[in-house]
Amino acid sequence: MSLVDKIKNAGVIGAGGAGFPTHAKVSGEADYVLLNAAECEPLLRVDQQLLVLYTDSILYGLDAIARQLQVKHAIIGIKKKHGDVIDVLRRRIRELRLAIEIHEMADFYPAGDEQIMVYELTGRIVPEGGIPIKVGCVVINVETTLNVNRSMEDMSVTDSFVTVSGDVPHPLTMKVPVGTPMKEVVAKAGITDLDGYAVIDGGPMMGRVLKDMDATVMKKTKGYIVLRTEHPLIVKKTATDRTAFLEGRSACEQCRMCTDLCPRHLIGHNLNPHKIMRAVKYNLARLEELTQANLCSQCGICTLFSCPAHLKPHQINFMIKQQLGANKLRYTPLTEAYHASAARDYRRLPVKRLIRHLGLYAFDKPAPMTDVTFASPEVRISLHQHVGAPAVAVVAAGDVVIKGQLIADVPEGTLGAAVHASVNGMVASITDQEITIKVG
Structure with missing residues (x-):
């Protein structure tokens, strides 16, 4: 093979x-x-x-x-x-x-x-x-x-290595069976009651604040960052689209710091967040004239570091990207020759400075790899863990499965990824979103 x-x-x-x-x-x-x-x-x-x-x-x-x-x-x-x-x-x-x-x-x-x-x-x-x-x-x-x-040794992906850090007593990194409830993973770091806390799935910059506290670990889960709901990072990341839009229209001063520090702009791409903010502020452009928004990587620097007025360019940019997608509007490159900015080396954002700016300095600690066991009575394994078509169950409710066994696959000829049982147990239920396995 x-x-x-x-x-x-x-x-x-x-x-x-x-x-x-x-x-x-x-x-x-x-x-x-x-x-x-x-x-x-x-x-x-x-x-x-x-x-x-x-x-x-x-x-x-x-x-x-x-x-x-x-x-x-x-x-x-x-x-x-x-x-x-x-x-x-x-x-x-x-x-x-x-x-x-x-x-x-x-x-x-x-x-x-x-x-x-x-x-x-x-x-x-x-x-x-x-x-x-x-x-x-x-x-x-x-x-x-x-x-x-x-x-290469015929071992399927059944676990993910996950860091739990932030405002927790015991930051740690561990191997977690796919489908394990997030709450059980966070509990290993000493937070057993999430009342008053928010959890970021991923890193503080590009990760999303979980709305569903019943979320489970996926193959691509790399970290959970736990912070108090009043932490400035959580407040900014949970701002509504309407708030971001109104603030942008009322307060953007066109300083262009969002563009000057934009990583994609600095490698020569035609992405100018300050121009997008200007267009939104003054209704200067039609949607088809804002296709440069599709070049944004959503790194978050413009919103979480650059803007002196604490506006949210990347959130506004994402709103525009969604509208562009809904209208099937794509960006057409204006050149085939790209040149990085001569100032790029001086405008790269040092991580230590970013950590302080985000208010995370107190939480910048080791999270040692720790051997832990999980006692969750069930795992809920998503069929939408990957880019492409969702996986389709190849097992039925009541089937007994073993760790590593194929439980869902993608239709032939479509982009996607197979899904395997992360524990030994019995299939309890199947929906178009996930497969639940009772452990044991």
Whole structure:
């Protein structure tokens, strides 16, 4: 069986972000494969620990992907501040005689954005509205690469490594069965009652504040950040669209700080958040004239750091993107030649400064990998964990399943990912959203 088929059968997806099916990423050829070990979101502590705990598995996984893609270069992008991890990687690469390079990056946000990673490691600029393969690059993250290695041994994806941090007594990182209730995961960090708290699913910048406290862990879950509901970050991230719109119309002073610090603008893309804010403020443009909004990566810098008036450009931008999508309006690139700003190196956002600005300095602590057990009576496994078509159940209520067994798959010829049981138990119920398994 080919590596691509093994990855597909194991249900490997991007372990973070949107959850793009990995078999589709590695099906062609490329010049570069880039291991994204930047872990640029504050307070998340998964990748660096995995690189030390599973060094050989990750390196062998990266080497296998490199061979599959027939690349010229396999490069690990990791921040220079992780010197101890880099030493381990260099030693094992040398001992295993693997053709893998290491690129030491500065400590800035969003170093882990795929397009920023491509520019930092290769000097190539992904075209506007494009993806890394357009410039011969494939970007894979650390846990995904570990899962690729496991797929080579016919092991399916049944767990996710998750950091719980923020305003918690005991920050930690742990391996969690997919489908485990978020509340049980957070309880391991010492918060057993979430009354008065909010939970961010993901990092503080791009993560979303959970509205449903009955949410469960997915393959792409990387962290839960727990903060008091009155914390300024939570207040800003839970502002309504109407509030963001009215504030933007009334208070934007066109200082253009949102544009000057925009990571996509700084690599030469025609994204100018201040112009979008101007158009909204003065009703200057029709919807079809605002298609540059589709170039936004939603990194959150403009809203959570840049704007001196505490406005929300990226939220307004997202509202426009939704309208553009509903009307099937796309951005048409104006050029094929892109040039990064000469000021880019001086406008990259240092993570330490970002942490202080977000009011998270007191919570910037280690979250050590901890071996824990879960006693949840059931897991609820989503059928929508990935980009593409939802998975369709291949089991029925009442079926007894074992950990690693296929329980849902995507229709032939469609983009998506297989889903497997994360525990031993019995299928209790099936909906078009999830499969519930009673543990035991």
